[in-house]
Amino acid sequence: MSEHFDILVVGAGPAGIAAAVSAAAAGKRVGLADDNPAPGGQIWRSGTFQPAAARRWLARLNAAPLVRLQGWRIFDSPQRGTLRAERNSDCRDLCYEQLILATGARERFLPFPGWTLPNVMGAGGLDAMVRGGLPIAGKRVVVAGTGPLLLAVAAHLARRGAKVVAVCEQAPLRRIVPLTAALLGEPAKLLQGIAYGVAARGARFFTGCWPIAVNGREKLESVTLQRNRKHWDVGCDYLACGFHLVPNLELPALLGCRIENGFVVADDLQRTSVADVFCAGEPTGIGGVELALLEGQVAGLAAAGRTAEAEKLARRRKRQGFVHALRTASVLDPQLGKLASDTTIVCRCEDVPFAALREHANWRDAKLHTRCGMGPCQGRICGTAAEFLFGWSAASVQSSIRPPVFPALVSSLGASAKETCQSDGLPSAGASTGSQKEIL
Amino acid sequence: MSDRWDVVVVGAGIVGAACALECASRGLRTAIVEGRGIGGGATAAGMGHIVVMDDSPAQMALTHYSQTLWQELSDRLPRDVEYEPCGTLWVASDEEEMQEVHRKSALYATAGIATAILDSQMLADAEPHLRKPLAGALLVPSDAVLYPPCAAGYLLREALRLGARLYAPRTVLSAQAGKARLDDGSELQAARIVHACGADAAELLPGLPIRKRKGHLVITDRYPGFVRHQLVELGYLKSAHSLTADSVAFNVQPRRTGQVLIGSSRQYNTEGPAVDAQILSSMIERAQWYLPEIGALSAIRAWTGFRAATPDKLPLIGPWPEDDSLFLATGHEGLGITTSLGTARILVDHLLGEQTKIPIEPYLPSRFARSEAHA
Ligand SMILES: Cc1cc2nc3c(=O)[nH]c(=O)nc-3n(C[C@H](O)[C@H](O)[C@H](O)COP(=O)(O)OP(=O)(O)OC[C@H]3O[C@@H](n4cnc5c(N)ncnc54)[C@H](O)[C@@H]3O)c2cc1C
Numbered sequence: 001m002s003e004h005f006d007i008l009v010v011g012a013g014p015a016g017i018a019a020a021v022s023a024a025a026a027g028k029r030v031g032l033a034d035d036n037p038a039p040g041g042q043i044w045r046s047g048t049f050q051p052a053a054a055r056r057w058l059a060r061l062n063a064a065p066l067v068r069l070q071g072w073r074i075f076d077s078p079q080r081g082t083l084r085a086e087r088n089s090d091c092r093d094l095c096y097e098q099l100i101l102a103t104g105a106r107e108r109f110l111p112f113p114g115w116t117l118p119n120v121m122g123a124g125g126l127d128a129m130v131r132g133g134l135p136i137a138g139k140r141v142v143v144a145g146t147g148p149l150l151l152a153v154a155a156h157l158a159r160r161g162a163k164v165v166a167v168c169e170q171a172p173l174r175r176i177v178p179l180t181a182a183l184l185g186e187p188a189k190l191l192q193g194i195a196y197g198v199a200a201r202g203a204r205f206f207t208g209c210w211p212i213a214v215n216g217r218e219k220l221e222s223v224t225l226q227r228n229r230k231h232w233d234v235g236c237d238y239l240a241c242g243f244h245l246v247p248n249l250e251l252p253a254l255l256g257c258r259i260e261n262g263f264v265v266a267d268d269l270q271r272t273s274v275a276d277v278f279c280a281g282e283p284t285g286i287g288g289v290e291l292a293l294l295e296g297q298v299a300g301l302a303a304a305g306r307t308a309e310a311e312k313l314a315r316r317r318k319r320q321g322f323v324h325a326l327r328t329a330s331v332l333d334p335q336l337g338k339l340a341s342d343t344t345i346v347c348r349c350e351d352v353p354f355a356a357l358r359e360h361a362n363w364r365d366a367k368l369h370t371r372c373g374m375g376p377c378q379g380r381i382c383g384t385a386a387e388f389l390f391g392w393s394a395a396s397v398q399s400s401i402r403p404p405v406f407p408a409l410v411s412s413l414g415a416s417a418k419e420t421c422q423s424d425g426l427p428s429a430g431a432s433t434g435s436q437k438e439i440l
Numbered sequence: 441m442s443d444r445w446d447v448v449v450v451g452a453g454i455v456g457a458a459c460a461l462e463c464a465s466r467g468l469r470t471a472i473v474e475g476r477g478i479g480g481g482a483t484a485a486g487m488g489h490i491v492v493m494d495d496s497p498a499q500m501a502l503t504h505y506s507q508t509l510w511q512e513l514s515d516r517l518p519r520d521v522e523y524e525p526c527g528t529l530w531v532a533s534d535e536e537e538m539q540e541v542h543r544k545s546a547l548y549a550t551a552g553i554a555t556a557i558l559d560s561q562m563l564a565d566a567e568p569h570l571r572k573p574l575a576g577a578l579l580v581p582s583d584a585v586l587y588p589p590c591a592a593g594y595l596l597r598e599a600l601r602l603g604a605r606l607y608a609p610r611t612v613l614s615a616q617a618g619k620a621r622l623d624d625g626s627e628l629q630a631a632r633i634v635h636a637c638g639a640d641a642a643e644l645l646p647g648l649p650i651r652k653r654k655g656h657l658v659i660t661d662r663y664p665g666f667v668r669h670q671l672v673e674l675g676y677l678k679s680a681h682s683l684t685a686d687s688v689a690f691n692v693q694p695r696r697t698g699q700v701l702i703g704s705s706r707q708y709n710t711e712g713p714a715v716d717a718q719i720l721s722s723m724i725e726r727a728q729w730y731l732p733e734i735g736a737l738s739a740i741r742a743w744t745g746f747r748a749a750t751p752d753k754l755p756l757i758g759p760w761p762e763d764d765s766l767f768l769a770t771g772h773e774g775l776g777i778t779t780s781l782g783t784a785r786i787l788v789d790h791l792l793g794e795q796t797k798i799p800i801e802p803y804l805p806s807r808f809a810r811s812e813a814h815a
Contacts, residue, residue: 364480369593410738414724414728417721
């Protein structure tokens with residue numbers, strides 16, 4: 001089955017919502033696809049953090065005449081002008097004239113002894129499970145790592161009745177407050193208010209502090225924290241961690257968009273190196289909510305042919321001096337790369353320990369000989385970790401991107417694209433399977 | 441700067457690694473040069489089916505010889521090589537293909553290879569997920585599967601343990617007259633240079649009759665027991681080996697991890713490694729015809745690789761007539777994982793002037809030098 005759009009937007013976070021709403025307002029037939037059942041992206045979905053801007057944009061989204069493809073995960077581009085999506089076991093081809101990629105970012109995990117024990121989770125992951133009904137009231141939670149999500153998650157969990165015993169931010173305070181404020185689109189004061197709010201519910205807020213080990217037999221019992229060369233144990237039921245954000249580059253890479261220094265290259269109008277493909281938000285640089293909204297609007301207008309308006313907005317971006325936030329390398333303390341012991345598992349899908357990876361010269365060798373990154377997560381977790389741990393520049397998935405960019409049913413991957421979207425009007429070449437007739 | 445060796449092997453795919461090990465274990469001072477990663481070429485892409493094939497008597501001789509060498513080695517293979525003697529089921533969908541089962545069975549018997557003929561019901565019992573009814577199958581229990589990059593890694597480590605020296609990552613820019621020039625400006629001198637560059641062979645030796653033949657594979661998440669043997673359609677001989685057209689064939693493998701590896705395709709005249717949606721779709725359609733439930737498994741990766749194909753579907757093993765120092769070990773098409781061990785054995789026997797266990801003549805590169813290079 002297939003659907004046709006003038007403009008297809010992938011990703012329903014702030015950038016994607018702004019793009020879809022702007023393009024729909026320009027009268028185009030717009031589709032907005034996201035693998036999550038609810039719009040809002042990492043930042044807004046939780047409902048914890050819905051500043052005025054979020055409520056405004058979500059309202060506009062609800063009012064906009066566009067097709068919402070919520071819960072559809074895009075895993076392939078079987079031909080030019082077509083993306084293939086799957087939901088549960090349904091498969092659909094989404095055809096477009098113009099495409100806007102607003103695929104956002106995900107949390108980075110770093111391995112340290114014990115991190116694979118049950119109840120050690122991603123900060124965003126625990127947040128989502130609590131929203132999904134995981135009882136958290138009265139549970140002791142340590143939130144640790146670095147980046148804008150930590151405080152938001154801690155605040156949410158505290159509101160749900162969790163006993164947040166510690167929030168550990170790896171970066172020094174002077175660096176993290178402006179960064180977090182920028183990424184969440186919140187003034188620093190408000191943010192500090194939230195920090196105090198979490199603190200008022202009994203949490204201790206540490207900066208320059210991180211977990212060095214998780215202790216427990218069957219599951220997490222306590223976490224060892226380190227700050228200024230001091231170690232101490234904190235008993236807890238959950239450890240929620242995340243080490244900043246990494247952009248989701250699978251789709252831009254699959255479509256052949258130029259990627260430099262780990263981000264998609266886009267011009268003032270958010271055009272990528274591939275004709276008719278735009279990119280907005282975190283994949284072009286971790287820049288936070290306000291910048292994502294602006295880039296989304298620019299992309300939506302530009303894709304809809306409203307070039308003058310798009311250019312005007314793009315100029316505002318320059319005037320206001322938006323910049324992409326610090327690169328991850330300068331955000332993560334190098335000591336975080338040294339926490340894993342020889343036996344610490346780096347690739348959870350394939351059970352590959354740190355020592356097995358260290359022998360190899362690059363990501364591809366390590367992958368081939370240890371199976372690291374060969375499991376269902378396709379290296380999303382261990383690849384980004386390895387990039388930081390070993391400085392393997394090609395560790396990110398973009399170096400060897402191939403369909404399916406997410407696991408998909410064999411039948412979905414194999415469905416023929418022949419009859420669906422004929423973007424260039426030519427019949428597809430197809431494999432000659434003449435010899436099959438002899439057998440079938 | 442220049443180093444002297446008895447043998448320099450160019451390329452550390454499974455064929456080069458096997459040659460280096462064979463040289464080192466026969467006491468030759470051996471160097472091996474690899475431009476990318478160990479087993480990172482076709483070897484990384486291959487299915488790792490250790491299989492006896494009977495397209496021609498020469499193909500059967502080399503695959504059978506190699507298969508027994510793998511069997512002898514199997515006890516020593518480390519775990520990560522994932523050697524599984526699961527056997528092959530050649531699946532017959534109709535009576536015509538059943539005749540092929542009988543023909544094959546008789547032929548294998550003359551070579552001393554035990555097989556079993558399965559009727560429709562026995563096949564259904566052996567592989568419950570296959571479509572029903574199928575006509576039957578030929579079981580070749582001595583066939584096996586393994587994980588090729590780690591197999592190449594193991595052979596190479598053994599060679600190094602016996603004194604061979606690895607130059608990597610180093611690309612050989614030219615190899616002739618007993619000299620191999622590397623990309624760092626250094627030169628290796630050797631009495632013999634073994635050219636094991638796989639599908640890239642013609643880059644170093646223009647004029648070699650080798651073409652790249654692209655293949656696609658898909659691997660699923662873990663479903664232990666979904667299939668139990670390597671399953672190959674008997675249309676394989678008719679379709680996959682037709683030398684001209686693009687083709688797909690049903691070829692499915694159980695991995696020790698419980699993953700299911702789905703093959704395969706063959707295409708000429710495509711140089712890029714990109715996954716081709718149409719080929720993938722025909723290949724999967726074919727697999728679904730035989731295994732109707734395979735569509736419901738989760739596919740986690742797809743990839744492509746290039747086989748080094750020769751006009752007569754036999755590899756090039758032995759001296760290159762135009763350069764006394766040069767030996768070839770390439771052109772293994774879709775069987776190089778299997779035939780790596782046999783290739784190494786007969787190549788080194790020949791190089792040392794010893795009797796080869798099977799006749800080397802059908803694989804000698806001179807068969808092309810005479811008819812083509814000098815034409
Ligand atoms: C899809 C597919 C499925 C297959 N399935 C099977 C199967 O089930 N069973 C089977 O037996 N076979 C199978 N094969 C075939 C098998 O993979 C190959 O025949 C085999 O890997 C060839 O090994 P090789 O060492 O000759 O080549 P390669 O593995 O390609 O190794 C050549 C090496 O030489 C290096 N090199 C090249 N030029 C230079 C240079 N100038 N300097 C330095 N290094 C150089 C390359 O980097 C490379 O590592 C399959 C192949 C494909 C593509």
